[in-house]
Amino acid sequence: MIDYNRILSQRAQGLKPSGIRKFFDILDEIKGVISLTVGQPDFVTPWHIREAAIHSLEDGETYYTSNNGMLELREEICKYLNRRFSLSYDPKNEVIVTIGGSEAIDLAVRAVLNPGDEVIIPVPSFVCYGPITEMASGKPVFVNTYEKDKFKLTPEILKKAITPKTKLLVLPFPNNPTGAVMTEEELEGIAEVIRETDIAVLSDEIYAEMTYGRKHVSIASLPGMRERTIVVNGFSKAYAMTGWRLGYTAAPHEIVAQMRKIHQYAIMCAPTTSQYAAIEALKNGDQDIESMTAEYDRRRRLIVDGLRKLGLECFEPEGAFYVYPNIGKFGLSSEQFCERLLNEEKVAIVPGTAFGECGEGFARISYAYSVRHINIALGKIESFVNRIK
């Protein structure tokens, strides 16, 4: 019989399975759950965008595109980045269209790391950066962000984490799961630390359009930062296009040239149909973004206010579509809290520990749900909280 231990990569086997799986397995077995767990928009992709994809299929556009993605799409991406975030990139050699933001993150990490290089990853944050770093022979260095700092990365925390081996800083803002954002002044504080070094920045801006009360600022737009920043963005969140698997990266051509080779060999090109849809999204979709973001903002106010009225301490999220309440005072672990809420009230939220140890005492609640759905869930959370307090 075959010995899989000899077949399988030790590195792959060493990756920790996603911590949330166990909780989701329980969730899958219970019927009639009011879920607030989902990390994707509830809106279906706007019809004009879907229609553009259908037309492309009718026209027989079923072939590979150029490795980088269609030039027209790259041009529209550059116009968009300029229009929304004052960034300028050359569509010819500074942009790659990728399979979701996820692929762009993978490319960026693989393009810059040598074995043993350290990647600074602020947590809590989305769960992919650590494993991707490990697969690229790098060493993830997790740095905690704190509720008292509104879950922002501070220059002090960053400075302490930097070593001679530091190669890359991940900036996951607006943040999943906390909803934290970094303002221009706060990014300037980070930039000041980084500018004197040879550290590159991977700025994951997938939630850039989901900010409330202020516009998102990309660190790449700060003086001297463009040359070392790899911007990652995509269509999933902004245009409610998660299933289309389409993202992109923009960076100086020296970096993109390396990323392109990996993309070319591993992926060939992003899905052609999705690329046609994306062109339409960028050309005629600004209004969609505005109306969806306005709707998220109303839900955000509703859910933050609702949770606070129940006596849950809730940091004011300014981005993405999550709230990250502190549930520490109930004397239950995050997992206990979420499992009991699920079993007793059939409401599902994600324990903070799904995002690592630092999430203990917190839970992620998604408001990518209808107002009616949110109100029903709040009512049930209220019953639960009253019972356990």
Add this chain to the structure above:
Amino acid sequence: MDTILRLLETNAQLTPAQLAIMCGKSEEEVRAQIKEYEENGVIVGYKTLVDWDKTDSEHVNAMIELKVAPQKDLGFDRIAERICLHPEVQSVLLMSGGFDLLVIIEGKTMREVSNFVYNRLAPMEGVVSTATHFILKKYKDKGVIYDRNEEDKRGNIL
């Protein structure tokens, strides 16, 4: 304050307290604004959208195109207002194009609707001709899709 109107237009059940939180205003401001809209006739009423096909009651809707001879000084207003008086009439709209008034009526049976057209509408002074279209099925009305599958298709992905 357009936002309040838009929110109420999609869901009239939102309370002033909820609207206030969602718009970042005080509850008093929202109450005052709604009262003003109601008094000025901007908010004309609150109704419930019912899918009668899912009930046992008989129900039929028809759209009637009316060609009307306009009256001196009054245009179409007088006759439109008179048509509005019939409780069977749901909507009366002045149209551009091939006919003048679009009348949407509701009855229990097709016979009832036909009788209304023949006996009430067609003989009215000024009505030149009518064309009646029965509505077979409502797919979407007032921005709401009927018979929508409400199932959340999003899986449990972090």
